[in-house]
Amino acid sequence: MQNLVTAAGYSPFLSATGQRIRDEVAELVPLIRKNALAGERAGVVPEETVLALQRTGLFRVSVPLQHGGFALGARDLAEILAEVARGDGSTAWITMIASGFARVMLTFADSAVADVYRASAEWPGPIVAGASLFSEKIQRGSRVDGGYIVHAGGKWAFGSGCKHAAFVCVGIEYEAAPGDRKRGMALLERGQFTIVDDWKVMGLSASSSNSVATAADVRIPEDRFMPLAEFPARLDSIAGRFGGPGYRLNGLGLMLYVAMETMAITLGMARGALECFVEQAKARKPFNLPYDRLADMPSMQVAGAKARATISAAQALIYARADELDKRASDGRAISPAEDSEFMMDFAYAGSLCGQAIDQLQLAIGSSTVAESNPIQRFARDTRVALTHGSTRLDPVAEVNGRSMLGLPSLSGFGAAVPGVPGGPKAP
Numbered sequence: 001m002q003n004l005v006t007a008a009g010y011s012p013f014l015s016a017t018g019q020r021i022r023d024e025v026a027e028l029v030p031l032i033r034k035n036a037l038a039g040e041r042a043g044v045v046p047e048e049t050v051l052a053l054q055r056t057g058l059f060r061v062s063v064p065l066q067h068g069g070f071a072l073g074a075r076d077l078a079e080i081l082a083e084v085a086r087g088d089g090s091t092a093w094i095t096m097i098a099s100g101f102a103r104v105m106l107t108f109a110d111s112a113v114a115d116v117y118r119a120s121a122e123w124p125g126p127i128v129a130g131a132s133l134f135s136e137k138i139q140r141g142s143r144v145d146g147g148y149i150v151h152a153g154g155k156w157a158f159g160s161g162c163k164h165a166a167f168v169c170v171g172i173e174y175e176a177a178p179g180d181r182k183r184g185m186a187l188l189e190r191g192q193f194t195i196v197d198d199w200k201v202m203g204l205s206a207s208s209s210n211s212v213a214t215a216a217d218v219r220i221p222e223d224r225f226m227p228l229a230e231f232p233a234r235l236d237s238i239a240g241r242f243g244g245p246g247y248r249l250n251g252l253g254l255m256l257y258v259a260m261e262t263m264a265i266t267l268g269m270a271r272g273a274l275e276c277f278v279e280q281a282k283a284r285k286p287f288n289l290p291y292d293r294l295a296d297m298p299s300m301q302v303a304g305a306k307a308r309a310t311i312s313a314a315q316a317l318i319y320a321r322a323d324e325l326d327k328r329a330s331d332g333r334a335i336s337p338a339e340d341s342e343f344m345m346d347f348a349y350a351g352s353l354c355g356q357a358i359d360q361l362q363l364a365i366g367s368s369t370v371a372e373s374n375p376i377q378r379f380a381r382d383t384r385v386a387l388t389h390g391s392t393r394l395d396p397v398a399e400v401n402g403r404s405m406l407g408l409p410s411l412s413g414f415g416a417a418v419p420g421v422p423g424g425p426k427a428p
Contacts, residue, residue, distance in 0.1 A: 018076025032087025039206030071244020085268025089382030131159030141172035
């Protein structure tokens with residue numbers, strides 16, 4: 001398949017392993033795209049797709065070297081996620097979840113980490129997902145001797161990847177001392193949680209971002225719990241403890257990987273939509289103009305060229321920022337809060353460009369794109385949902401960056417609404 005967006009540029013940070021996985025995933029794009037509609041209808045990425053991607057090593061890209069993974073850096077991850085998303089946004093979304101929670105998982109006790117990655121050796125697909133960790137409203141738990149109880153009846157929303165995962169991280173509120181309520185992160189394993197059939201949405205339908213729930217009280221040992229207020233410091237402590245370029249940045253840098261991967265998904269979907277646009281423009285006839293093909297229409301040529309340039313600009317921005325993250329990791333330089341806001345703004349803006357390009361391509365082709373079988377409409381809907389994600393919505397991210405740029409008191413973009421997390425409100 002012709003590469004229509006070539007503004008990737010040489011990067012010294014692309015590894016041989018990253019390029020291999022990226023290229024093997026690229027070979028699977030036709031399969032991923034073919035199965036996308038079935039996944040959307042079923043609310044889960046089809047097993048054929050998951051198993052094919054598993055064989056490339058995709059779901060171990062961010063697993064530490066010590067636990068049998070590749071611990072890839074930012075540029076590798078950006079290019080790999082974009083390739084997955086060329087086929088299907090939901091498939092890329094669960095890949096991003098697998099990558100992000102490989103890092104979150106490392107903030108638990110070493111014994112819990114070992115348990116999870118011991119189980120992951122033969123697990124087909126993402127091993128860990130998460131639900132409602134940083135939401136303003138979470139569920140109740142209690143501290144007991146030797147661990148914690150996650151109470152029955154709890155429900156946690158947005159558990160992306162939960163239908164694939166062997167473990168799920170959820171947020172709980174508990175009483176650390178009389179009158180002192182705190183928040184924590186609890187690790188539940190399959191069999192301790194149920195999946196609620198409530199992910200009925202306009203896009204990313206196969207991401208299995210369902211709620212998860214506990215039907216009965218669940219007792220977890222001490223090592224499968226972490227106080228949420230300790231999360232930033234524990235994330236900072238990961239740097240240097242694990243081998244590979246993916247584990248050399250401070251906590252803010254590691255969290256930026258998630259924003260980068262999310263916007264790389266919008267990039268891949270924009271590239272996929274452009275490929276479908278070219279294919280359909282060459283094959284379809286206009287509805288009311290005397291041209292043999294849509295491709296012969298000057299308006300179609302202009303729309304395609306503008307969209308391609310827009311996607312190219314977004315790709316150049318995402319990849320340049322990914323390279324900067326890798327350079328900072330290589331140099332051992334931490335990301336500051338002010339720099340974090342700049343990275344976040346650039347990633348979010350690149351994603352918005354991708355959304356604009358997809359909209360332009362769909363409107364140019366016309367009504368044939370609204371059929372369920374046409375990938376362009378799925379790319380359009382999936383991108384719209386991705387761009388509504390709370391952590392990367394353009395205007396709030398711009399506010400955080402703009403305040404920093406203008407020398408105003410900073411706002412925390414991380415955990416800002418969460419009691420007990422630095423930058424959040426005080427717990428009641």
